[in-house]
Amino acid sequence: MINNIKILYHQGKQYIPDVTKVEVPGVFRGRPEITNEIVDVNTLVELCPTAAIASNPVSIDLGKCTFCGECAFKFPNKIAFTKDYKISTNSRQGLIIKEGDVDPITLNPDLIRKEIYSIFGGSLKLRQVSAGGDNSCEWELNACGNVNFDMGRFGIEFVASPRHADGIVITGPITENMAEPLQICYDAVPDPKLIILAGTDAISGGIFADSPALNRSFLNKYKIDLYVPGNPVHPLTFINGVLELLKRT
Amino acid sequence: MDNYLVINNNQTVLLKDIPVLNYEDFLSLNTSFIDESTRHCVNYFAYKLHNKLKLICCIADDSNSTILLSSSEINVDETEYPSFTAKHLSFHIFEREIHENFGIKYSDHPWLKPVRFAYDRHDKNSTIDNYSFYQIDSEELHEVGVGPIHAGVIEPGHFRFICNGEQILHLEIQLGFQHRGIEQLFLNKTKLLQRTTLSESIAGDTVVGHTSTFVKLWESLCNYKADEDIQFARTLALELERIAIHTGDLSAISTDIAYQLGSSVFGRLRTPLINFFQIWCGNRLAKGLIRAGHSHFYFTKELAAQLENTLNAYEKDYSEMWNVFKELPSVLARLEKTGVVNLEQATAIGTVGMVAKASGLNRDIRASHPDNNYVDLKHEPITKRHGDVYSRTQIRNNEIEQSIEYIRKMLQNIPEETKERAPLSLPAPNSFCLSLTEGWRGEICHCAITDEKGDLMVYKIKDPSVHNWLALALAVRNNEISDFPVCNKSFNLSYCGHDI
Numbered sequence: 001m002i003n004n005i006k007i008l009y010h011q012g013k014q015y016i017p018d019v020t021k022v023e024v025p026g027v028f029r030g031r032p033e034i035t036n037e038i039v040d041v042n043t044l045v046e047l048c049p050t051a052a053i054a055s056n057p058v059s060i061d062l063g064k065c066t067f068c069g070e071c072a073f074k075f076p077n078k079i080a081f082t083k084d085y086k087i088s089t090n091s092r093q094g095l096i097i098k099e100g101d102v103d104p105i106t107l108n109p110d111l112i113r114k115e116i117y118s119i120f121g122g123s124l125k126l127r128q129v130s131a132g133g134d135n136s137c138e139w140e141l142n143a144c145g146n147v148n149f150d151m152g153r154f155g156i157e158f159v160a161s162p163r164h165a166d167g168i169v170i171t172g173p174i175t176e177n178m179a180e181p182l183q184i185c186y187d188a189v190p191d192p193k194l195i196i197l198a199g200t201d202a203i204s205g206g207i208f209a210d211s212p213a214l215n216r217s218f219l220n221k222y223k224i225d226l227y228v229p230g231n232p233v234h235p236l237t238f239i240n241g242v243l244e245l246l247k248r249t
Numbered sequence: 250m251d252n253y254l255v256i257n258n259n260q261t262v263l264l265k266d267i268p269v270l271n272y273e274d275f276l277s278l279n280t281s282f283i284d285e286s287t288r289h290c291v292n293y294f295a296y297k298l299h300n301k302l303k304l305i306c307c308i309a310d311d312s313n314s315t316i317l318l319s320s321s322e323i324n325v326d327e328t329e330y331p332s333f334t335a336k337h338l339s340f341h342i343f344e345r346e347i348h349e350n351f352g353i354k355y356s357d358h359p360w361l362k363p364v365r366f367a368y369d370r371h372d373k374n375s376t377i378d379n380y381s382f383y384q385i386d387s388e389e390l391h392e393v394g395v396g397p398i399h400a401g402v403i404e405p406g407h408f409r410f411i412c413n414g415e416q417i418l419h420l421e422i423q424l425g426f427q428h429r430g431i432e433q434l435f436l437n438k439t440k441l442l443q444r445t446t447l448s449e450s451i452a453g454d455t456v457v458g459h460t461s462t463f464v465k466l467w468e469s470l471c472n473y474k475a476d477e478d479i480q481f482a483r484t485l486a487l488e489l490e491r492i493a494i495h496t497g498d499l500s501a502i503s504t505d506i507a508y509q510l511g512s513s514v515f516g517r518l519r520t521p522l523i524n525f526f527q528i529w530c531g532n533r534l535a536k537g538l539i540r541a542g543h544s545h546f547y548f549t550k551e552l553a554a555q556l557e558n559t560l561n562a563y564e565k566d567y568s569e570m571w572n573v574f575k576e577l578p579s580v581l582a583r584l585e586k587t588g589v590v591n592l593e594q595a596t597a598i599g600t601v602g603m604v605a606k607a608s609g610l611n612r613d614i615r616a617s618h619p620d621n622n623y624v625d626l627k628h629e630p631i632t633k634r635h636g637d638v639y640s641r642t643q644i645r646n647n648e649i650e651q652s653i654e655y656i657r658k659m660l661q662n663i664p665e666e667t668k669e670r671a672p673l674s675l676p677a678p679n680s681f682c683l684s685l686t687e688g689w690r691g692e693i694c695h696c697a698i699t700d701e702k703g704d705l706m707v708y709k710i711k712d713p714s715v716h717n718w719l720a721l722a723l724a725v726r727n728n729e730i731s732d733f734p735v736c737n738k739s740f741n742l743s744y745c746g747h748d749i
Contacts, residue, residue: 003573004510010566014517026528029537049443066446068537073545081531128402132429134745135404136453136534142402146516160400177366177377177426177748178405181397207446210437213368213430231536232453 015150019239028234029067029081032060034099039078047071050200050207062087062095062229063203088228088241095203095227107226107241109249115192116225117248120166123155124246126196127165127189131182132208133172136232137199141169144235151239156246162186167194167225173201173208179215186218196226196242198233206231252278253319258618259469260316261682264698267305267318272330275321279306280336287312289599289612291685291694293333293343295351296707298322302351307683307696311617316683325351332358339599342715349375365425365748369433380423382409389413393730397426404744408733415729420722427748435708441467441541441673448695449536451710452746456535457483457490458688459710459746462695464541465620466684470676470697473542475621476667482548484622485659486526486535488652489556491689493522495645496567498741502642503574505735506583514570521559528555542673547666557660560653571646584639588724588736591636600720602691602713604740607644608636614687626655636724641739648689678703690714690743712746 016022024030041055052064053071058078060071072079089095090107097105130138144151145158159165162185174182186195197219200206205214228241252274254267270278282288292307301322308317323330332355333340346364347353352371355361363370366377384392390413397405405426411419434447448463449456461483468475475483497519503511523533530538530546538546574580590600595608605612613630615623631647633640676699686693691713698707721740725733 003569007510007514007569007573010569011514011517024527025524027531028527029531047442049438049440049446066536067532068442068446069531069545070442127398129398130402130404130427132427132745133404134450134453135743136450136456136536138402138404139454139534143520146520147513148517148520158402172427173429175426175428176368177428178397180378181405181426185398201450207438207443207450208429208431208434211368211430211434213428231532232534234533 014147016148019149019236020243022236024083024085024234024236028083028085029069031084031087031105032065032072032079032081032097033102034058034060034079034097035077036099037078039075044071044075044078047074050204050209057099059096059098061204062097063092063227064200064206064209065229066200066206066231085234085236086240087230087237088226088244090224090226090245092224092227095229107244112245112249113192113225116194117246119192120194121246121248124167124242125157125159125165126167126169127162127185128158128169128171129178129182129185131170131172131178131202132175132214133199133201137171137201137230140230140232140235141171141198141238144238149235149239151235154239154243156239156242162188163190165189165193167196169196169198170202171198173205173211173214174216174218176213176215179218182218194225195222196228197224198228198230198238200229200231203227203229253317255315255317256683257315258614258620258685259465259682261469261472261677261680262318264679264681267320267681269320269322272321272323275304275306275319276331276333278319279308280333282308282317283337283339286596286610288317289601290339290343291316291692292683292696292709292711293340294696294709295347295353296698297351301325302353304347305681305696307694309618309685311612314618316618318681323353325353327354329354329356331356334358338597339716342719363425365428367428368430377423377425382421382423383411383419385411385419390418406744410730410733412730415731417725417728417730417733420725422718422722424718424744424747427745429745429749431749432708432710436705439704445540451749452712452743453534454494454743455490455688455690455693455712455746457486457539458686458690458693459712460539461487462684462686462693464539465686466682466695466697467541467676468673469684470680470682470699471542471674472677473671473673475542476670477664478547478666479544480621481659481664482544482546483539484626485548485656486538487686487688488655489522489525490535492649492652493519494689495649496522498645498738499574499642501738501741502584502638502735505738506580508574508577508580511570511574511580514566518563518567518570521563525556525559528552543670548663550663553660553663556656560656564653567649575646581639583732583735584642585637586635587638587732588728588739589635589637590720590724594723595636595720598719598723599716601716602687603641603644603648603689604691604717604720606630606632607640609634612692614685614692618685622659626658638735638739676703676705688713690741691717710749712743712749714742714747717742718747
C-alpha cells in the first residue's frame with residue numbers, strides 16, 4: 001500500500017494541462033509552408049514517394065503526404081514543415097496546402113452537420129476499425145487515451161462495440177479482405193453517426209494507393225466528417241480535430 | 250561441389266551460385282539441417298521462373314553465424330510433392346504459403362490451409378469469408394468466434410475457439426485481413442524512397458527493425474558499406490525501439506489483468522522514449538530516421554545528453570513500478586503457469602525472438618548473426634525456462650535493463666559525423682541477398698533477387714510473427730478463455746507483419 005502511494009507521489013501530474021496549446025518537443029513535421037521561391041518544380045514533384053506534391057501552383061496534399069520531409073531537405077527555401085499539429089479538417093480540398101498559404105488549417109463550419117454538436121457535443125464514443133493499418137495509427141489512437149493526452153476528459157472515448165458507438169474511426173488503406181467487416185461494423189452503429197479517417201493511408205491509400213489488394217469503395221458511399229492526416233496521426237492532431245468538430249458553430 | 254551455398258548475414262551472392270537440386274535431395278538436405286536445434290529456417294519461398302517454380306530455402310546456423318542456401322525447380326502441375334512439414338513442423342507456414350500462392354500440392358502436409366488470402370493467390374474461390382475452420386462435433390462443446398474487429402484499438406484477425414465450458418480445447422487463428430500486397434509493391438515502386446517508405450509500413454510498431462533490414466539488404470546489393478555513424482544510429486534506434494515497445498507491452502499486460510496502476514505508469518513511461526524519437530527525427534515511431542546510404546539525422550552530443558537524462562528519469566520510475574508489479578500476488582496469480590509453451594513445442598514450431606527465449610530456446614540474431622555495433626556489444630541473450638506469460642513478461646523486463654546498459658555503453662563513444670558520404674550505386678544484377686535483424690519481437694528476414702538489369706525481381710519479407718502465431722494457438726489450450734487476452738498480449742504478434 002505504502003509502495004503504491006509512493007509510486008503515485010513520484011509520478012506526480014502526468015497529463016498535459018492544455019492539449020490545444022501545448023508545444024510538441026523536437027523537430028515535429030506538422031503543417032507545411034511553401035514559399036513563392038522559384039525552384040526546379042519537376043525534380044520537386046518527382047521526389048515525393050506518394051505523389052502528394054503538385055505543380056502550378058506548387059502544393060502539398062496532406063491527405064497523401066507521408067511527412068517524410070524529403071522535399072524540405074532538398075528544397076529548404078521552398079518548403080518547411082512547421083510544428084503546427086492542428087492539421088485536421090473536414091473537407092478533402094482543405095488538406096491541400098498551396099504556395100503562400102500560411103494560415104492555420106481549420107474546419108469548414110458549413111460542412112459540419114448541425115446534429116453533431118447537439119447530440120455528440122458532450123460525449124462522443126467511437127469504434128475504431130483498422131483496415132490494413134500498419135499498427136502505427138492504432139498505437140497513436142490508443143495513446144490519445146493514456147494518462148498524458150487523456151482524451152477521456154473531454155468525453156471522447158473508444159468503445160468495444162459498434163452498438164455503443166457514435167461513429168467509426170478508420171485507419172489503414174482499406175484492404176479487400178477488410179472491406180466487408182468494415183461495412184458490417186459501420187452498419188451496426190446506430191444513426192446518426194460519424195466517419196473519421198485517421199492517417200494518410202486511410203485518407204488516400206498513402207504508399208499503398210495503387211495496390212491491387214485494396215478495396216476502397218466504402219469511402220465513395222458516405223460523407224467523411226473528419227480527415228486527420230499523419231503518418232501516423234499525432235494524438236494532438238486527432239484530439240484537436242475531434243474537439244473542433246464537436247464545437248458549437 | 251557442395252549441394253548448398255554458405256553465406257553470412259547481409260551478403261550478396263550471384264543467384265546462379267545457389268545450387269539447384271532435384272526436389273527429393275532438396276527436401277532431405279533441408280530437413281536434415283533442422284535436426285540440429287542450432288539451425289532453423291529463416292525463409293523458404295517460391296517464385297515463378299519461366300514455366301517452373303523456383304524454391305529457395307534459407308537455413309540459419311546459429312553456431313557459426315552462417316546461412317545455408319539451396320534451391321530446387323519444380324513443375325507447376327498436378328504432381329503431389331512430399332512436404333518438408335511432415336518431417337519438421339516448423340516449415341508448415343512456408344509450405345502453406347507456397348500452396349496458397351502457386352497451387353503446389355503436397356501429399357502429406359497436415360494443415361494445408363490458407364495463410365493470408367493474397368490478392369494474387371492461386372485459388373480465387375478460396376476467400377476470407379469461406380475459410381473452413383476445424384470443428385469438433387459434440388453436444389458438450391461450444392464455439393466462440395472473436396474478430397476480425399476486436400474490442401480494443403488493435404489490428405484485425407479472427408480467433409475461433411472450441412471450448413468445454415470455460416476451458417479452451419482448441420484455438421484456430423485466421424489471418425489475412427491486413428494483406429496490402431507489399432511484396433508486389435516493392436517491385437512496382439521503383440524509387441528508393443518509395444521502397445524505404447514501404448519498409449517503414451510493413452509493421453508500424455517495428456519501423457526501425459524492418460527499415461534497417463531493408464537498408465542493410467539494399468546497401469549490400471549496391472556493394473555499399475554504411476559509415477560508422479550510420480551503423481551506430483541504427484543500433485541505438487533498434488535498442489530504443491525495444492525498450493519503448495517492451496514498456497508499452499508491460500502496460501498492456503497490466504491492462505489485461507485489470508491492474509490499473511501498472512497500466513497507467515508503464516503506459517506513461519513509454520511516452521518520453523517515443524518522444525525522444527520525435528526529438529531526434531520528428532516522428533514518434535522513428536519513421537524517416539533510417540535511410541539507405543545516408544541519414545538526415547546525425548546523432549549529436551546534445552541528443553546524447555538528452556537521451557541520458559531521459560533514460561535516468563525513466564529508469565528510476567520504471568524500477569520502482571516493476572519492483573511492485575513483480576511481487577504482487579494478484580499479478581503473479583494471473584501470469585504464472587498461464588499460456589505455457591514448453592521448449593519442445595517452441596523448438597518444433599520454430600519460434601523466434603522473445604517467445605523462443607521465454608521457453609529456453611536461445612534464438613537471437615544480435616548474438617548469432619551480429620552486424621552493425623552488435624559485433625562489439627557481444628550480446629548475450631536472456632532466456633527463461635517456463636515459457637508462460639510470466640516468463641515472457643520477465644524477458645521484457647530483463648531486455649529493457651539490458652538495452653539501457655547497451656545504450657549507455659554506446660553513448661560513451663559516439664562516432665563523428667561522416668561529412669562526405671560515398672554515393673549509392675545501382676544494385677548488382679542476377680543476385681540474391683538476405684538480411685537478418687533482431688527486432689523487439691524477434692528475427693526479421695528480408696530476401697531480394699535482382700534480374701539481369703539489376704531491377705528487383707523478387708522481394709520476400711518475413712516478420713517474426715510468421716513463426717510465432719502457431720505458438721499462441723497452442724499456448725492457450727487448456728487455459729480458461731478469460732486468460733486469452735493476457736496470453737495474446739504476452740506474445741504481442743503482428744497482424745500486418747504477417748499479412749504483408
